Amino acid sequence: MHTNPKAVIAAAVLMLTGMLYPSQPCHASDEYDAIEIVTIDVLADLYKPVVFNHQWHTKLAPCKDCHHHTTGRQDMDPNCIRCHANSKEATSVACSSCHSSKQFYPEQLNETRNPTLYHIDKPGLKGAYHLSCVPCHVKKNAPSHCEGCHALTDAGKQYFHLNKQAAPGKTKGSHAQ
Amino acid sequence: MNKAFNRRGFLQGSLAGAAVATVSLAKPTEASTFEGYPDSIGVLVDLSRCIGCRSCEAACNKEQNLPAPALPFNDFSVFDELLHGQKRRPDETRYTVVNRYEIPGREHPLFRKIQCNHCLEPACLTSCFVNAYTKTPEGAVIYNADVCVGCRTCMVACPFYIPAFRYSSAFHPRIMKCIFCYDTRLTKGKPPACVESCPQEAMTFGRRTDLLEIGRQRIRENAGTYVDHIYGEHEAGGTAWMYISPAPFEQAGFDTTVPKEPILNYVKDFLSIVPMVLTIWPALFAGFHLLATRKEKLEQQKKNEGEV
Numbered sequence: 001m002h003t004n005p006k007a008v009i010a011a012a013v014l015m016l017t018g019m020l021y022p023s024q025p026c027h028a029s030d031e032y033d034a035i036e037i038v039t040i041d042v043l044a045d046l047y048k049p050v051v052f053n054h055q056w057h058t059k060l061a062p063c064k065d066c067h068h069h070t071t072g073r074q075d076m077d078p079n080c081i082r083c084h085a086n087s088k089e090a091t092s093v094a095c096s097s098c099h100s101s102k103q104f105y106p107e108q109l110n111e112t113r114n115p116t117l118y119h120i121d122k123p124g125l126k127g128a129y130h131l132s133c134v135p136c137h138v139k140k141n142a143p144s145h146c147e148g149c150h151a152l153t154d155a156g157k158q159y160f161h162l163n164k165q166a167a168p169g170k171t172k173g174s175h176a177q
Numbered sequence: 178m179n180k181a182f183n184r185r186g187f188l189q190g191s192l193a194g195a196a197v198a199t200v201s202l203a204k205p206t207e208a209s210t211f212e213g214y215p216d217s218i219g220v221l222v223d224l225s226r227c228i229g230c231r232s233c234e235a236a237c238n239k240e241q242n243l244p245a246p247a248l249p250f251n252d253f254s255v256f257d258e259l260l261h262g263q264k265r266r267p268d269e270t271r272y273t274v275v276n277r278y279e280i281p282g283r284e285h286p287l288f289r290k291i292q293c294n295h296c297l298e299p300a301c302l303t304s305c306f307v308n309a310y311t312k313t314p315e316g317a318v319i320y321n322a323d324v325c326v327g328c329r330t331c332m333v334a335c336p337f338y339i340p341a342f343r344y345s346s347a348f349h350p351r352i353m354k355c356i357f358c359y360d361t362r363l364t365k366g367k368p369p370a371c372v373e374s375c376p377q378e379a380m381t382f383g384r385r386t387d388l389l390e391i392g393r394q395r396i397r398e399n400a401g402t403y404v405d406h407i408y409g410e411h412e413a414g415g416t417a418w419m420y421i422s423p424a425p426f427e428q429a430g431f432d433t434t435v436p437k438e439p440i441l442n443y444v445k446d447f448l449s450i451v452p453m454v455l456t457i458w459p460a461l462f463a464g465f466h467l468l469a470t471r472k473e474k475l476e477q478q479k480k481n482e483g484e485v
Contacts, residue, residue, distance in 0.1 A: 104367075
């Protein structure tokens, strides 16, 4: 996965939206504050950006199913509460504010060395998205094959050697099967 | 007489030599097991995360400039392929494959990625008599085609059946196997192409010691999700690529009979004797022979002198 300057700008924009939009001082954010459409294009390279209908998803599942916390509200996960019972209000709910789009680089490997660090197993941004979305899509029989959410780009088609095409439709498979 | 004394001296010398050689050769066999290079790198594969998208296969193919596949990488019919009753294996055209396993009692299948496990004490390396293999301090087991003579002993030695031979090339036959993207990525501080391509982060890249911590944390904090075992922590004396699984490992195609110590240990004692047998024994037994026939020869000599 290459990081091009466009992707970096997109990441910044995404982070900003996450920080600015739902932050109404003194009020915990809830599904009514949710932003409508999020275009996830931070990592777009082999696949086209995902146009994620956030508001529609808020009707299907409570916020905490995808977000560890909302701004201003405490995380109620008993595992998190062990340490974060008295933590300050979160300023951002965007995945990218904690999950890095660059994963497994040397500095990060050195961080893991810290014996006092609990979060030694934090997924990167790509991992966080997929680990959050895919299990639910499988469970609810929503599209769970790659192109169910993001279409391949030309680079992606080349990458998967789709050029000398096998029978169309044969390539479609679902992880749920 | 002078001649006989020389012979005795030679015999004494060879016996002393044998003793010295035995002692000096005995030393390495007593050395404790190699625990791996400190800070060596590995990968922890979580079978519960893999969704069988085959992105890693595509990434490997591109990174290692391997031949184009017969079917596109997002064709999932390959999971049903069987060759001689066996699921797909890495070969000269692919360093890694993902296979699907239906697990009794589980709603969804498990997917398992196969590639070189990069053992801490590789059997391929120890079996190679021209030292074509190297275990690098980073943790990769790499291969040098320039010195390889094509004996394919490594293919027999590997407990995971990983090294493949490029039979298709008459002029450039060589071993084909995963090299952990050593030259193009690992030495530059980057994870291998397969790890980077995985959408599910089924593969975690890091120092082997840290990965064991991460693996144990995952098993502990998701009680009941995983089998309480990290495959590769001890298998074959420890491997750089390790696995955690929500189902018993043998059900996901793992060989759980692989010994928990380096394959080398089984042949170490025997192999340490080989140089001694080849160098000392001929001299020693030739000496014995000469000693046994010495009397006869002396008598013959005397007889000859008497005749003269």
